[in-house]
Amino acid sequence: MKLKTNYKVRKIAGESVIVRMGTQSVNMTSIISLNPTSEWLWEQLADEEFDAEKVADLLTAEYEVSHDVALLDAAKWIDMLRKAELVVE
């Protein structure tokens, strides 16, 4: 899968968010808040094909975390991206 990098990460009141506008109706707008790890992953994976394994590798290289835990976190993160429609499969 790939990130929809046409969405820009913006700083709002010191926090990082993605503002996803609806196509025609303004009611469709959603705001996705990214914590520092999430934002770091977003930067690392821009324009790259990735899966849960690759995300887990990035996490274990950067943070003190076992591969199993990282893989669980990676799956959760990808699940969040899917729900927010921020990835193309």
Add this chain to the structure above:
Amino acid sequence: MPRFSVADHIFELAMGAMCRPVPVPRNFRPFLTAEQGEPLFRVVLDSEIEARTDEPLKVFYYDLQVGDCTLRIYPDEYRLTIRSAGEAELVCPFVEEGEVATYRTNLLAEGHKPNSVMFDHALCFAYSFATLPHKTLLIHSSVIMKEGRAVMCLGESGTGKSTHTRLWLENIEGTERLNDDGPVVRVLEDGSVRVYGSPWSGKGAVYRNESCPIAGYLRLSQAPENRISRLARIASFGALLPSTLPTLQKEERTLDQICSTLSEMIVAVPTYALACLPDAAAAELSYTTIFGLRSNE
């Protein structure tokens, strides 16, 4: 060439020699100014608009209460077509900082007779577009003032913004309405935030050239009981964003400016969510909470 000052931004309306003079509409009269100096922008009302044949980056259609609009976004300009009593076009190019923007429209060109909806919408769009880089946003809301501070009631159409401000007027002493539809908010040099009356006030028709600091933003929703809570920052941003002009949210440049101004607005002033009935107790609850007269559980 009449000049206006709305939220301390000066603009002028210009007409060519061929144009019959038109009286200044009632809602703009309180904003006439004799102030000199360069305006921020001018709108030439009887321009000839040449057709543009290249593909726009984006096209966006939306409804007015009596008519509809098409916005075409090009790399160098925004073009708005307004249809109600006939059709008119408004062309707003991007300009360098410090340059006086000149916007052109055929609203009053020969053979065109716009109604007030078209005129108001064209100027509202031109104003919002020109002032956007100057930490200024038109916020769809109904605004009340008490003791020199304002409360801005936000919400989708039909949630009862005007009803809630009317309930303040009827039940809370010393309250006045500043605007009932499209007031202007500015973030000033020192980071403080003020709300200003404007010529755009919807059915409420309050055209006051006044301003005051803001005590709180109040996002309304209908509910079977009254309940108020203060929103965290990102939730505040989410509460305010839908109340900015949808036409300026369609593209990165203008959305960037909206986001950065909103970001400062929500840091400076608290946002509350009020789920409410249309009753006096709802006004009492928002008043006592925002003005700090009760503990905020």
